[in-house]
Amino acid sequence: MLAYNLQLAWISLRQTPGLTLLAIAAIAIGLGVLMTIQTQSRHMRSLPIGPVSENIYLVQMDNRDLNAPSLDQSFEMPSLSFRDAMYLLNTDTPAIDATTTWKTRGIITTTGQEYNPVRGIAVATNSGFFSIFNVPFLYGNGWTADSDTQGNAVVVISNRLNRTLFGDEDSVGRQITIIDKQATIVGVLDEWPITSQFYDRSFFRGFSDDIFLPQSFAISMNLPRYTRIECQAADRPRTRAYQLADVRHVINSECAWVNLWVKLETEDSVENYKSLMENYVSEQKALGRFPREQNNFLDNIVTHQNAFLSRDARFKFYQRLSWFFAGVCLLNAILILLAKFIRKTKEVALRRALGAKRNVLLVQYLIELVVIGAIGALAGLALSYLGLQGMLGVYMYGTDYEYPLSTVEQLYQMDWQLIRDALLIGILSTIVAGLYPIWKVCNVAPAPLLKTE
Amino acid sequence: MLKMAGVSKIYRTSEIETCALNKIDLHIKAGEFITVKGPSGSGKTTLLNVAGLLESFEEGELLLDGDNVKGLNDDKLSALRNQKIGFIFQGFNLLPELPVFDNVDVPLRYRGFDAKERKKRIDNALEIVGLTSRRKHLPMQLSGGQQQRVAIARALAGEPRFLLADEPTGNLDSTMAKEVMELLKKINNEGTTIIMVTHDDELAAKASRSINILDGRIVDVAEAGKTNIGGHKTQSTQEADHAGL
Numbered sequence: 001m002l003a004y005n006l007q008l009a010w011i012s013l014r015q016t017p018g019l020t021l022l023a024i025a026a027i028a029i030g031l032g033v034l035m036t037i038q039t040q041s042r043h044m045r046s047l048p049i050g051p052v053s054e055n056i057y058l059v060q061m062d063n064r065d066l067n068a069p070s071l072d073q074s075f076e077m078p079s080l081s082f083r084d085a086m087y088l089l090n091t092d093t094p095a096i097d098a099t100t101t102w103k104t105r106g107i108i109t110t111t112g113q114e115y116n117p118v119r120g121i122a123v124a125t126n127s128g129f130f131s132i133f134n135v136p137f138l139y140g141n142g143w144t145a146d147s148d149t150q151g152n153a154v155v156v157i158s159n160r161l162n163r164t165l166f167g168d169e170d171s172v173g174r175q176i177t178i179i180d181k182q183a184t185i186v187g188v189l190d191e192w193p194i195t196s197q198f199y200d201r202s203f204f205r206g207f208s209d210d211i212f213l214p215q216s217f218a219i220s221m222n223l224p225r226y227t228r229i230e231c232q233a234a235d236r237p238r239t240r241a242y243q244l245a246d247v248r249h250v251i252n253s254e255c256a257w258v259n260l261w262v263k264l265e266t267e268d269s270v271e272n273y274k275s276l277m278e279n280y281v282s283e284q285k286a287l288g289r290f291p292r293e294q295n296n297f298l299d300n301i302v303t304h305q306n307a308f309l310s311r312d313a314r315f316k317f318y319q320r321l322s323w324f325f326a327g328v329c330l331l332n333a334i335l336i337l338l339a340k341f342i343r344k345t346k347e348v349a350l351r352r353a354l355g356a357k358r359n360v361l362l363v364q365y366l367i368e369l370v371v372i373g374a375i376g377a378l379a380g381l382a383l384s385y386l387g388l389q390g391m392l393g394v395y396m397y398g399t400d401y402e403y404p405l406s407t408v409e410q411l412y413q414m415d416w417q418l419i420r421d422a423l424l425i426g427i428l429s430t431i432v433a434g435l436y437p438i439w440k441v442c443n444v445a446p447a448p449l450l451k452t453e
Numbered sequence: 454m455l456k457m458a459g460v461s462k463i464y465r466t467s468e469i470e471t472c473a474l475n476k477i478d479l480h481i482k483a484g485e486f487i488t489v490k491g492p493s494g495s496g497k498t499t500l501l502n503v504a505g506l507l508e509s510f511e512e513g514e515l516l517l518d519g520d521n522v523k524g525l526n527d528d529k530l531s532a533l534r535n536q537k538i539g540f541i542f543q544g545f546n547l548l549p550e551l552p553v554f555d556n557v558d559v560p561l562r563y564r565g566f567d568a569k570e571r572k573k574r575i576d577n578a579l580e581i582v583g584l585t586s587r588r589k590h591l592p593m594q595l596s597g598g599q600q601q602r603v604a605i606a607r608a609l610a611g612e613p614r615f616l617l618a619d620e621p622t623g624n625l626d627s628t629m630a631k632e633v634m635e636l637l638k639k640i641n642n643e644g645t646t647i648i649m650v651t652h653d654d655e656l657a658a659k660a661s662r663s664i665n666i667l668d669g670r671i672v673d674v675a676e677a678g679k680t681n682i683g684g685h686k687t688q689s690t691q692e693a694d695h696a697g698l
């Protein structure tokens with residue numbers, strides 16, 4: 001009977017090629033848009049640095065003034081003040097790895113080479129940065145813990161900057177000048193497969209940062225704090241000065257601007273770290289700091305990324321738009337299928353008169369719907385392939401073709417999950433769209449329709 | 454075989470009620486060949502549809518092979534239609550997208566026969582109606598009479614015990630009509646009970662019983678070899694007969 005039904009479905013598709021094509025087009029377009037956006041958003045949601053994303057936590061302790069609004073989500077909470085971050089970084093904690101980060105920037109020049117100065121964005125951090133985030137190196141390595149304590153003039157540069165300044169050559173050992181301080185390159189990053197810059201909480205997708213240097217060196221050089229500095233009310237007017245003026249002021253302030261990331265691999269260590277934070281805040285309260293009630297957060301990168309995406313208006317807009325669009329296409333498909341199946345009332349009447357049970361005919365038309373849905377899904381997949389290729393093109397253009405295609409491509413690739421989802425959604429939505437039409441047509445009273453030719 | 458007792462069928466539209474069948478009492482014995490005559494709109498098709506379980510009815514009882522069909526669900530009625538009843542509709546009612554062979558195949562599919570059995574029956578039925586050479590043609594590639602014969606083949610293929618034919622010879626010339634009539638008589642002789650609507654007195658004369666209906670009522674029954682039970686034909690039925698033709 002299945003073969004018979006498939007044969008009938010095929011005949012019927014050819015009977016009404018126009019309506020069939022329209023139905024397939026409605027399903028394919030809706031599905032194509034939906035799948036393109038959903039694939040994108042799945043890549044957006046994917047773990048920023050793989051599975052370890054779940055074990056790396058941002059340390060946050062609420063050191064705002066009493067009047068500040070209460071917050072129950074880590075995403076809105078400021079980072080740490082310099083002294084609190086440094087204390088937790090340097091004491092003995094359950095964390096197996098830790099690093100602090102903040103951003104700075106400056107004019108970069110190379111010595112002994114004719115080159116216009118470039119503006120570079122730099123991350124002031126610690127030697128732990130490269131291990132905690134599994135940073136791959138093309139040449140050389142990160143700096144040692146000694147350089148952290150001594151404030152050595154060493155830097156790691158991105159392969160992009162390396163390409164700009166040294167044309168892809170191994171530049172380890174060469175000098176670059178940041179603003180007016182010379183530093184020695186100790187390492188060049190390889191392509192770093194992170195999906196966004198989570199480590200400064202911006203979740204920015206695009207170029208990687210140009211330079212990584214020891215925080216101690218950045219402070220000794222008084223590099224600007226190119227980062228959000230959140231101060232208590234009394235201090236707020238000085239925020240800009242804290243960004244640009246003598247770094248010693250901000251270091252001694254209560255303002256929050258340093259991100260402290262810790263790697264914790266067990267639930268116990270997370271709990272232990274939390275009580276460590278609690279004890280620390282209690283101690284500090286006794287000393288007159290932390291005016292508010294204790295409100296600490298220890299959330300991992302995944303939690304922060306999800307909060308970021310749920311607040312990303314454009315991301316949400318595209319998501320909703322794609323569902324809305326798919327819904328409109330589904331409505332269209334319902335109408336088209338209604339028109340298609342209404343033409344079958346005579347056939348239904350005849351088959352019913354000749355002894356077909358209603359369910360047998362419903363199954364016959366369901367199979368026809370599955371065939372339409374499958375064809376629509378395949379066409380939709382072809383469209384989402386084009387959509388993803390288009391978005392890949394836009395991305396490559398937007399990043400000046402800087403990244404090798406091989407690494408970027410992954411973000412815009414169709415995978416088995418997509419194909420499975422598309423087939424499933426395509427067929428199910430066609431059935432949903434066609435259920436009412438076929439139900440209606442299978443419930444006609446046969447006799448009156450058989451009287452006339 | 455089929456027993457109708459006080460069967461009434463009323464069509465209701467928002468404005469009017471039409472009593473298409475009015476308290477029909479009819480007892481058809483197995484093996485009978487009954488013709489139904491009557492003017493246009495008198496309820497002949499309705500009678501066949503009700504007898505063929507294609508339409509419900511408001512009043513009365515209908516027994517098919519001794520079983521009351523009132524209250525049977527849709528699936529049971531479909532199965533009974535499929536197994537016991539063969540229809541030859543007033544229009545040809547062929548599926549235009551299917552070739553002759555597949556059109557004849559339709560009721561057999563729902564009967565659940567295997568491919569071999571179906572082929573045997575279809576070939577046989579097509580041979581009976583003389584269309585073996587047209588089995589791959591689409592209905593629109595056939596003449597009206599040929600289409601009518603496909604419809605007959607479709608009804609015969611299931612070897613129904615009960616054949617309902619609504620003017621099966623309406624589209625045929627008189628020679629062809631006679632042939633079809635012979636065919637139906639032969640089938641009847643082999644045991645199939647037949648009810649046939651016709652306007653043709655000559656054909657009607659060959660039946661074992663001839664029923665005349667008017668306004669949904671059986672007005673007159675004539676048995677083969679006997680005179681009309683209800684006496685002579687009324688003026689109005691004769692007029693209406695002409696109108697119906």
Ligand SMILES: Nc1ncnc2c1ncn2[C@@H]1O[C@H](COP(=O)(O)OP(=O)(O)OP(=O)(O)O)[C@@H](O)[C@H]1O
Nearest residue numbers: 448464471473492493494495496497498499500697
């Ligand atoms: N579906 C329907 N709704 C309303 N009235 C109907 C319907 N079908 C038939 N009728 C009415 O029932 C009556 C009998 O119709 P029927 O089709 O049985 O006539 P008939 O004797 O077969 O006529 P003909 O010789 O023209 O085929 C007619 O008056 C018709 O108008």
Ligand SMILES: [Mg+2]
Nearest residue numbers: 497498543619
């Ligand atoms: Mg009729």
